Each structure stands twice: as C-alpha cells, then as structure tokens.
Amino acid sequence: MKEGTFYVTTPIYYVNASPHIGHAYTTITADVISRFKRMWGYKVLFSTGTDEHGQKILESAKAQNRDPKEHVDMYSQVFKDTWKKLHISYDEFIRTTEPRHEKVVQYIINKLYEQGDIYKGVYEGWYCVPCETFYQADELVNGNCPNCGRPVIWNKEDDYFFRMSKYQDKLLEHIEKNPDFVQPQTRRQELLNRVKEGMRDLCISRKGLTWGIPIPFAEEYSIYVWVDALINYLTVAGYPDDREKFETFWPAVHLVGKDILWFHAGIWPCILLALGIDVPRKVFAHGFWTVKKEKMSKSKGNIIDPVQMANSLVDKGFDWDIAIDAVRYFLMREVPLGLDGEYSDESFIHRVNSDLANDLGNLFFRSVGIINRYGDGIIPNTGNAENELLNIKDSIIKGLDEYMTNFEYTKVLSDIWDFIGAVNKYLDQKSPWSLARDGKREEFDSIMFNVFESIRNIAILIYPFMPKVSEYLLSSLGVELESSLKREALEGWGKLKQDWKIPEVKPLFPRIEV
Ligand code: ME8
Numbered sequence: 354m355k356e357g358t359f360y361v362t363t364p365i366y367y368v369n370a371s372p373h374i375g376h377a378y379t380t381i382t383a384d385v386i387s388r389f390k391r392m393w394g395y396k397v398l399f400s401t402g403t404d405e406h407g408q409k410i411l412e413s414a415k416a417q418n419r420d421p422k423e424h425v426d427m428y429s430q431v432f433k434d435t436w437k438k439l440h441i442s443y444d445e446f447i448r449t450t451e452p453r454h455e456k457v458v459q460y461i462i463n464k465l466y467e468q469g470d471i472y473k474g475v476y477e478g479w480y481c482v483p484c485e486t487f488y489q490a491d492e493l494v495n496g497n498c499p500n501c502g503r504p505v506i507w508n509k510e511d512d513y514f515f516r517m518s519k520y521q522d523k524l525l526e527h528i529e530k531n532p533d534f535v536q537p538q539t540r541r542q543e544l545l546n547r548v549k550e551g552m553r554d555l556c557i558s559r560k561g562l563t564w565g566i567p568i569p570f571a572e573e574y575s576i577y578v579w580v581d582a583l584i585n586y587l588t589v590a591g592y593p594d595d596r597e598k599f600e601t602f603w604p605a606v607h608l609v610g611k612d613i614l615w616f617h618a619g620i621w622p623c624i625l626l627a628l629g630i631d632v633p634r635k636v637f638a639h640g641f642w643t644v645k646k647e648k649m650s651k652s653k654g655n656i657i658d659p660v661q662m663a664n665s666l667v668d669k670g671f672d673w674d675i676a677i678d679a680v681r682y683f684l685m686r687e688v689p690l691g692l693d694g695e696y697s698d699e700s701f702i703h704r705v706n707s708d709l710a711n712d713l714g715n716l717f718f719r720s721v722g723i724i725n726r727y728g729d730g731i732i733p734n735t736g737n738a739e740n741e742l743l744n745i746k747d748s749i750i751k752g753l754d755e756y757m758t759n760f761e762y763t764k765v766l767s768d769i770w771d772f773i774g775a776v777n778k779y780l781d782q783k784s785p786w787s788l789a790r791d792g793k794r795e796e797f798d799s800i801m802f803n804v805f806e807s808i809r810n811i812a813i814l815i816y817p818f819m820p821k822v823s824e825y826l827l828s829s830l831g832v833e834l835e836s837s838l839k840r841e842a843l844e845g846w847g848k849l850k851q852d853w854k855i856p857e858v859k860p861l862f863p864r865i866e867v
Contacts, residue, residue, distance in 0.1 A: 354634070358398070359390045360602035364609050365402040365447060365585050368428035369413035370651050372435045374684065374696065375610065375642050377659040381681050382639065382690060382760065383608050384441045388817035389757045393840050398602045400589040401436065402447035403429040407578030408482050411564040421564050425450055438660055439677055440820050445589045449566075449581055457588040458581050459569045461628065462557075465515065466570060470627045476512040476556045479505040483652075485578050487556050500612060503652075513558040513568060515580070520623035521552040527622065527632055535618050536759065537691035540611060540638040544618050555580075555620060583621045587630070604634040608760075614638040637760055640693035649696070657696050659684075665698075666705065670863040678819035679705050679862070682766075685818050690760045702865050712773045713811070714862040717826060719780065720804050721858050727789035732805045732830065732853050733798035738846040742779065742803055745772045746810045750843050762818070769814050776807045805830060806849055813842055822861060829858050 354360070363379045366372065372380075380401055387399035404410075405425040414424035429448050436443065447454060465471045479488040481498035488498065488505060498505050525548050528534055528541065535541040558574040559565060565575025586605050591598030609617050614636065622632040641648045644655040659680050666676035683704045688694035724730055749768050756765050779800075788797040812826035816838055827837055831853035842848060 354603055354631075355396075355601050357395055358601050359387075359395045360398040360400070360590065360605040360634075361386055361390075362399075362586050362589070362605050362607050363401040364613060365404040365449065365582055366432060367409060368403045368405050368425045368432070369410060370428070371431050371658070373649060373651075373656040374659050374662070375649055376432075377435070377439060377680075378642060378684050379608050379610060379639065380436060380441055380443075381439060381684055382762070384439075384443070385681075385685060385762065385817040386606075386757060386760070387442060387444075388820065389753075392813075392816065392838050393754055396601070397444065398589070399443050400445040400447060400586070400605075401432075401441070401443045402445070402585060402589075403432055403449070404578070404582045404585075405429065405448055405450045406565040406575070406581055407485050408559070408562055408564070409485055409578075411562075412482065422450075435660060438663075439681065440674075442820075447585050447589050449585060454585060454588045455566050457592060458566050458576060458584050460593060461584055461587070461624075462576060462580075463569050465624075465627055466513075468627075470516045470519070471513050471557065472516065473511060474514050474554075475509070476514075477509045478507075478556075480508045481505045489553075501650075501652075510560045512556050512560065513571065513574065514554040515557045515624065515627070517552050517555045517620065517623045520626045521548060523626050524548055524552075524619070524622050524632075528618075533635060533759075534632070535614070536635060536637045540614055540618075540691070544614060547615065548619060552619065552623070555623075579616055579620070580624070583616060583624065586621075586633075592630075604631045606635045606637070607633050608637050608639065611638040611640060637690070639690045639760075640688065642694050642696050644696050646695065662701065666865075669865050672859075672861075674821035675825070675861050678822045679709055682709065682819050685762045686766045687763075689763045699867070702867055705862065706865055706867075708770060710862040710864045712770060712777070713815075713822075714860065716773055716777050716780075716811075717808060717829075718858070718860060720801070720808060721829075721855055723780075723786055724801055724805075724855060727786060727797065728801060730854050732849055732855065733802045734847070734849050734851050735795075735799045735802045736847050737799055737802075738806075739779070739799075739803040742772075742776065742807050743846050745775055746807070746843070746846075749814065750840075757817075766818065769811060772807065772814075773811060776804055776811075779807075780804060802847075802849070806846055809837075809849055810843060813837055825861065829855055831855075 361383050363383045366376050383399055387397050390397045411421055414421040483503055484498055484500045492499055528545055535544050557577045557580050558568055560574055562575045566581050568574040568576055590603045607617050618636040625632050647653060649655050662680045663676040666679055667673055683701050783800045785797045785800045809830055812823050816823035827834055831850040
C-alpha cells in the first residue's frame with residue numbers, strides 16, 4: 354500500500370433478492386468513508402459487487418423460475434440501480450461471474466495446490482445452504498444452523514481441503530499484535546477466542562455443483578462459494594497481474610456485518626498468509642438492523658427497503674435527492690457502528706424532524722430569511738472571525754481523520770450537530786435583526802458573515818454523509834464545489850465569495866406531521 358491511498362470494500366451481496374437497509378447500511382458506510390478520504394486528499398478505491406455462484410443462488414434462480422445466468426444478471430443490475438439511487442460513489446462493482454474474477458480464483462487455487470496447501474480428503478459433516486457454510490455436528494444448535502437457525506443438510510464426499518490449521522499461529526500472532534485489526538473490540542475478542550479454540554482445515558470444494566467456478570485440476574468439482582467470493586477483493590485490487598494497482602491499494606479495509614466476521618478475519622487472512630500476501634488492514638464488523646427486535650431477513654418478511662423509506666419522504670414533499678440523503682443520515686446517525694440498531698418509522702421520522710428540519714434546515718432558512726429581509730440577500734464578507742465558532746470548527750477537524758477511519762460516525766455527526774446548535778444559539782443571542790433595525794450595520798454584517806461562514810463549513814463537513822444536501826447548501830452560498838470539497842476549504846475562516854447574492858432557496862426538509 355502506498356502512502357495516502359485507501360481501499361475499502363463492502364461484502365459482495367448474494368443476488369437472491371433486492372437490497373434492504375442491512376445491505377444499504379454497509380454500502381453507505383463505505384461510501385461515507387470513501388467520500389471523506391477523497392476529500393482529505395487520499396487516492397481511494399471503493400469496491401462493492403455481487404456474489405453470484407453457489408447452491409443458494411442456483412436454488413433461488415430455480416425457485417423464481419429463471420435460468421441462473423438470467424437470474425444473476427437481473428439482480429446484479431437491481432443492486433447497481435439501488436446504489437445509484439442511494440448516491441453510492443463506488444469505483445468498482447465486481448461480479449463473481451466475470452471472467453476476470455474466475456481467472457484469478459483459478460490461479461489462486463492452482464497456486465495453493467501446487468505449494469501443497471490444498472489436499473484431497475473426505476468431508477463428512479453438515480452444510481447450511483442459506484449461509485453456504487460447513488458445520489460439524491458439535492457446532493449445530495438443536496440440530497440446526499447456528500447462524501440462521503434453518504435446517505442443514507448432510508454431506509459426505511471426497512473433497513479438497515485448504516490447510517487452514519497451518520496458518521492458525523501466524524493469524525493469532527497478528528491479531529494479538531494489532532489491536533485495531535478487528536474492530537470493534539468485542540468482535541476482536543470473539544475472534545481471538547475462536548482462533549484459540551483451534552482452526553480446522555477448510556473444505557473448499559463442492560462435488561457436482563455446476564453453478565460455480567470449476568477446480569482447475571478436478572473439473573467435476575466447483576470451488577466453495579465463500580473462497581470464490583473472498584477472492585473478489587484481490588481481483589479488484591489487480592492481483593496478480595496489475596502489480597502497480599495492487600501495490601498502490603492493498604491491503605484493504607473490509608466492512609462486514611457481524612455474521613460474516615469469521616470468513617473475513619478468520620478464513621480470509623489464512624488464505625492470504627498462504628499466498629504470501631499482507632492480511633487486510635482492518636476488518637470492521639457492524640451490527641444488525643432489527644425490526645421489533647428481530648434481525649431483518651427475507652425469510653421473516655420484515656424487510657425495510659431504503660428506496661421505500663425515501664419515497665415515504667417524497668410523499669411528504671421532499672425532493673428525491675434530499676429524501677435519499679435523509680435516509681443516509683438516519684442510518685449513519687442512529688446507532689454507533691458495531692451495535693445493533695432497531696428500525697421503526699417513528700424513529701426515522703423523529704430524526705428527520707429534529708436533526709434535519711429543526712436544526713440544520715432551520716439554521717439555513719432562518720439565516721437566509723434574515724439576510725433577505727435586512728441585507729438585500731447579499732452575504733457580507735467582513736473577514737473578522739468569531740472565535741467561539743471558529744474554535745468549534747477547528748476542534749472538529751482536528752480529530753476528524755482518526756474518528757472517520759475508526760468509523761466513529763455517530764460521534765462525528767454529533768459534533769457537527771453541536772456546531773449547528775451553537776450557530777443557532779449565536780443567532781438567538783446576537784439577534785442581528787434588532788441590530789439591523791437599530792441601524793448597526795457593521796455589527797449586523799459581522800454576525801451574518803460568521804453565521805454563513807459557519808454554514809459553509811457545516812455544509813462541507815456533512816458532505817460525506819449527505820452529498821446532495823451539502824452541494825445544495827454550498828451552491829446556494831455561491832461556493833464552487835470542486836475546490837470546496839477538500840480539506841483545505843475547511844482551514845482558516847472566511848472563504849465565502851465576496852458579495853454573493855443568495856438565490857431563491859426552497860425548504861429542504863418539510864416538517865413531517867405525525
Ligand atoms: O453474506 N443488518 O451476502 P449477503 C445489517 N455473499 N446488515 C445486514 C443485515 C441486517 N439485518 N442483513 C444483511 C453474504 N446485512 C456474502 C458475502 S463477501 C466476500 C460475501 C449486510 O447478501 C451485512 O453487511 O447475505 C452482511 O454482512 C451482508 O449484508 C451480507 O449480505
């Protein structure tokens with residue numbers, strides 16, 4: 354990895370249904386860090402995609418009466434379309450059925466086989482198709498899958514195995530030496546315990562399964578879908594042919610849900626160690642969104658669709674882009690990444706009303722109202738900074754890269770909202786409207802300059818979370834976007850355009866009556 358670069362990934366999602374807020378959560382989280390890092394001057398590679406092979410996908414295609422290829426093409430497009438709607442700025446969208454990926458998977462399997470890390474044995478145990486996971490009898494809970502609770506199937510066949518146990522000690526050492534390798538700490542502890550219990554060799558083949566990548570030296574087998582899927586992170590990074598890209602970006606930061614931590618922080622690093630490649634820079638496992646305390650899932654029928662959430666705001670008078678940003682804001686603000694979050698329509702509406710309409714929206718619209726009424730709509734640029742506001746801004750910027758890199762988004766947002774609160778309070782206390790009425794023009798100008806300069810800073814700070822709201826606010830302030838969405842634009846105080854007349858603005862966040 355070269356200095357100043359940042360590679361972040363989401364899991365590649367199964368193409369058996371449309372995305373819900375669980376998928377959107379991981380993807381928006383990755384989008385926020387990518388937008389932030391680009392703003393901070395990093396060269397970013399942000400990758401997402403779809404996991405298209407395996408028995409689960411084959412069965413879902415059959416259940417929906419589609420040819421598997423047609424099925425994966427269709428759902429993969431649904432994911433792409435949804436990410437476009439949610440303003441996701443990915444650099445790469447990888448599909449595991451792409452030839453470029455199949456080539457890398459086969460290359461890796463050959464390499465591991467040739468170096469003696471893959472051997473033939475007999476697999477005897479259980480398999481959960483919805484989770485695409487092998488289990489031994491002692492791992493089952495009441496005879497069912499310990500992860501999803503559904504029935505498992507018995508499997509006994511000749512199979513190929515990866516010598517995972519050989520890399521256990523190296524992995525353990527890495528986790529122990531690198532306290533931030535897995536975050537949050539509770540998940541790191543969980544992983545440590547599991548690695549210490551001992552790692553069995555991993556079955557990496559499925560006999561006779563045709564919807565998968567064939568094992569190059571035994572074509573009657575396909576490669577276990579999780580091994581196929583994990584390798585996507587290397588394919589995107591240019592491994593093995595594009596050395597330049599690979600050396601620029603690898604290792605990646607993997608964002609995952611807590612259900613798939615073991616694959617990313619247990620199995621995957623062992624494969625990488627076997628290949629002589631650096632293990633991931635970080636694996637961050639977030640919590641689950643629940644509805645009435647149950648994990649959201651298609652089988653339970655309690656799915657929340659992010660696009661429908663946005664539509665519910667459009668019905669209340671929101672512009673589409675602003676509604677999408679409100680969904681993004683809610684998901685990033687409501688729960689600290691790592692904990693579970695309970696979704697309800699009430700909590701969504703409450704956030705939108707209180708944080709967006711009452712705090713941010715109110716600050717902007719009352720400020721514009723004051724300047725229109727008492728200052729001909731022209732933002733004064735007096736240049737004298739109000740230290741109280743400047744210091745708040747500086748203290749946010751100080752730790753920002755670190756907080757963002759540790760995915761402490763709720764803390765960052767709460768700091769930005771404290772800033773918004775401070776500017777609203779400043780307006781109340783200074784009551785510039787009275788100063789204008791009393792003819793104290795200089796004082797009025799100075800206060801309004803500081804208010805709008807604060808709004809400019811706030812608009813830049815919220816950009817990673819709400820890009821369209823940010824762009825709307827900045828362009829209303831006459832600020833050029835390209836030069837504004839940069840770290841330098843947050844330095845100092847007083848980068849507003851001289852004598853800018855604010856155009857007519859529309860209310861961004863209509864208050865929702867409940
Ligand atoms: O596991 N709350 O794909 P997947 C929060 N293809 N996040 C949730 C969630 C919920 N209720 N439900 C799902 C796979 N997620 C594999 C990944 S990667 C090499 C292969 C999110 O479609 C969360 O990030 O089942 C979880 O890890 C991911 O969706 C799983 O998506």
